[in-house]
Amino acid sequence: MLAKRIIPCLDVRNGQVTKGVKFAGNADIGDPVAMARHYYEQGADELVFYDITASNERRGIMLEVVSRVAREIFIPFSVGGGLRTLEDMRAVLLAGAEKVSIDSGAVRDPKIISEGARAFGSQCIVLSMQVQKTGVRPGLESGYEVVIDGGRVFTGRDAIAWAHEGARLGAGELVINSIDRDGTKAGYDLEITRRISESVSIPVVASGGAGAPEHLRDAFMAGAADAAIVASIVHFGEYPIPELKRYLKAAGVEVRDAIQLEVQAR
Amino acid sequence: MIVIVDYRAGNLTSVKRALEFLGHQCEITDDADKIRAAERVILPGVGAAGATMENLRALGLAEVLRRDVAAARKPFLGICIGIQVLFDRSEEDSADCLGVIPGHVTRYPASIDGRALKVPQIGWNRVRQTRAHPIFSGVPDNTHFYFVNSYYPLPADPEVVIAESDYGVQFVAAVASGRVIATQFHLEKSGAAGLKLLDNFCRLTF
Numbered sequence: 001m002l003a004k005r006i007i008p009c010l011d012v013r014n015g016q017v018t019k020g021v022k023f024a025g026n027a028d029i030g031d032p033v034a035m036a037r038h039y040y041e042q043g044a045d046e047l048v049f050y051d052i053t054a055s056n057e058r059r060g061i062m063l064e065v066v067s068r069v070a071r072e073i074f075i076p077f078s079v080g081g082g083l084r085t086l087e088d089m090r091a092v093l094l095a096g097a098e099k100v101s102i103d104s105g106a107v108r109d110p111k112i113i114s115e116g117a118r119a120f121g122s123q124c125i126v127l128s129m130q131v132q133k134t135g136v137r138p139g140l141e142s143g144y145e146v147v148i149d150g151g152r153v154f155t156g157r158d159a160i161a162w163a164h165e166g167a168r169l170g171a172g173e174l175v176i177n178s179i180d181r182d183g184t185k186a187g188y189d190l191e192i193t194r195r196i197s198e199s200v201s202i203p204v205v206a207s208g209g210a211g212a213p214e215h216l217r218d219a220f221m222a223g224a225a226d227a228a229i230v231a232s233i234v235h236f237g238e239y240p241i242p243e244l245k246r247y248l249k250a251a252g253v254e255v256r257d258a259i260q261l262e263v264q265a266r
Numbered sequence: 267m268i269v270i271v272d273y274r275a276g277n278l279t280s281v282k283r284a285l286e287f288l289g290h291q292c293e294i295t296d297d298a299d300k301i302r303a304a305e306r307v308i309l310p311g312v313g314a315a316g317a318t319m320e321n322l323r324a325l326g327l328a329e330v331l332r333r334d335v336a337a338a339r340k341p342f343l344g345i346c347i348g349i350q351v352l353f354d355r356s357e358e359d360s361a362d363c364l365g366v367i368p369g370h371v372t373r374y375p376a377s378i379d380g381r382a383l384k385v386p387q388i389g390w391n392r393v394r395q396t397r398a399h400p401i402f403s404g405v406p407d408n409t410h411f412y413f414v415n416s417y418y419p420l421p422a423d424p425e426v427v428i429a430e431s432d433y434g435v436q437f438v439a440a441v442a443s444g445r446v447i448a449t450q451f452h453l454e455k456s457g458a459a460g461l462k463l464l465d466n467f468c469r470l471t472f
Contacts, residue, residue, distance in 0.1 A: 001432060003410055032378050040457070045390055071283050076412060076455050096280060098455060121312055123386060123414045173388065201376075208458040226389065256390040256410040261458040 003256040004047035004220045004248070005227035007205065008239060010035055010235050012081075013052045015061040033068045033239070040073040042241040043258025048074070048101060048229060051081035063095045070096020078126050084109070093124060097157035101126040101175065104148035104212050107155055107162070110169055117170025127171035128207075131159040131192055132179040144192045151179045163196045173199065175229065179209040185211025185232070205229060213239060213247035220253050268292040268468060269304040273321040275311040275452075281345065284454040284461060290468045295327050302334045306341040306468065309348035310454070312414065315371065316359025316425055318347050318384045328364060331466070336446055337367040342469045344448030348416055349441065358417050367443050378434040386416040387433045393440070393451065398453035399428045401440075401447050401466050411439075411451035418450055445472050 011018045016030045036047055049069075051062040059082070061098055066079055079092045080101025087098045100120075106113050106127055116125045129146055134154070136143040144159035176196055178189035188206040197204035203226035206219040210233045219225040232238050245255045270281055272294045279301035285292045292308075301307055309331065311318065322328040335342050336352075344352050349361040356371035363371070374385045390410040395402050418437040421427060429449075438448065440449040447467060453460040 001391070002387065003412075007387055052387070060289055070280065074284055074454060074461055075457050094279070096282075096283065107469075113286075123312060123388060172386070201382055203384055211391065215328065226384070259406065259409060259459055261404060261462045 001254050002226070003045065003254050004015040004156060004225070005205075005215065006244060006255070007046045007048055007227055007229045008039045008044050008241070009048045009050065009127060009207070009229045009231045010066055011050050011231075012062060012065060015065055018052065031073060032065050035079055036069045036073050038078070039241065040075055043256070044075065044241055044247060045256055046075055046227070047077040049077065049079045049097075050101070051079065053082070063091055066092060066095035066097055074148075080126070080128060084112070086112075089120065089124075089255040093120060099124050099126050099173070101128045103128040103130065104153075106166070107146060107148050107157070110165065113166055113169040113171050117172070121198050122170045122172035122202075125171050126173045126205075127163075128175035128177060129159065129162060129166070130177045130179050131189075133189070133192070139168075142195065144190070145181055150181075159192060160196055160199065163200055167200045167202050171202065173203045173205060175205040175207050177229075178209060181209030182207075183232070184209055187211065188219045188223055188225070188228065190218055190223040193219060194224050197224040197226070203227065213244050217248055217251045217253060220248070221251075267300075267304055267308045268308065268309060269301055270294045271307060271309045271322075271327060272296040272299060272365055273309075273311070273319070273325060273327060275313040275318060275347070277312045277346075277382060277452075280327065281308060281310040281464075284464055285468070288461060288465050288468065290465075298326060298330045298334075301327070301330055304340070306343070307331070307335045307342050308343045308345065308467075309351070311347045312385065313347050314358055315350055315356035315363060315417070318351055319361050319363055320352070322364075332364055332366060333355075334363070335428045339472075341467070341470060341472065342366075342446045344446070346415065346450060346454055348452065349448035349450050352441075352446065353419050353421070354433065356417060359416050366446055367419075367426055367441060367448075369420050371417050371419050373417050374437075378410040385436040389412050390456075391431045391433060391439075391451070393429045393431050397428045399440075399442050399447075400470055401428070401445040401463055403462075403466050404461040405459050405462050411449075411453075411459060413439075413451045415450055449465060 076098035078099035206225035
């Protein structure tokens, strides 16, 4: 049986992790490589980096971060933020990311999903979607709407229809990020997570709203998610990953035990 | 020298980075002479069986791997697509493969007992060591490893199986036959446990 994955998310701007992240015992606050190593050693199952650098000229900084991370951690990680073309994706994958995460760019130009899947394989292409509950109306049967550009632009697209379209075009995974729950610590939006997870044949990742260990349990059980993205719940040292995993294990959720092994590094 | 076979697929550099982290010198190459001269050979990668075999043939490497690596008893490690192409054929693209280990490669069922099975399998799964093998030295039984696969091998000879896992069905996760060792899971993305297996392969004496 597959373990449910816990995926810490790091927002990176100009090569530094934002949000004033501070966890105990780490001197390199804000350094994405040090934070990646910290979570890797704690037993994170995967990582995601979102590049929120505003200007295109600084993209090289992110690629440098990706390649430094790839030399030090040996679990999968994905990179998203501003990826619009196959060349953008290729650069990130060559720098060492396992997957690319596409969001608003895919809504504007859905063929980037199929082109990416054809060029690099579906397992590389994560379709991340921001959704907001705006109510059932004609053309929006699920009552959940796809939102782009950091939650500023409503698209009128039905979230479930877009999830199906993304899977059909070749996305290998879906991240369902609830705008309503993002930053609230009130728990993931279980309804939309479950409705999408149960109607597609690719893994679904819950995102937005984790504030307590039971929110992860609920995402995996009631929300039928295959993985869950965590941010502030781990960034501030409130719940270290081993503690989250102990809780989940006791609640009957299959999680990976991170093992410590003597591996001789260079 | 350890060589990583370059057949124009992704994921070659992540294996190289893992080996370098462990302090093992290695080179990514499609040069038949370098592969023949190598101490150990690794065939990693993500991709489809058909395209992998086409590329290996076009580069003249299928025969090199068969004759100068496997038959010549050179230590040989296959990872992910690298385990699948070791068999006679794969249902994926109906590909004829290397035939180093008898058997074929099949796809996970779309559903189990009426419940849909998500394919590909993407994530961490427990690996049962069904036969003691030095590649697993120092790694506890039932350790999780990272998988990304839609297909899995069905060896003709059950003796080659060294590890199994469960994803809707019980499936073969690793095989060993002489100096040929292969895993369905990604050693380079499986944390400390994966690094340990890579390190074991680089140090194995037969």
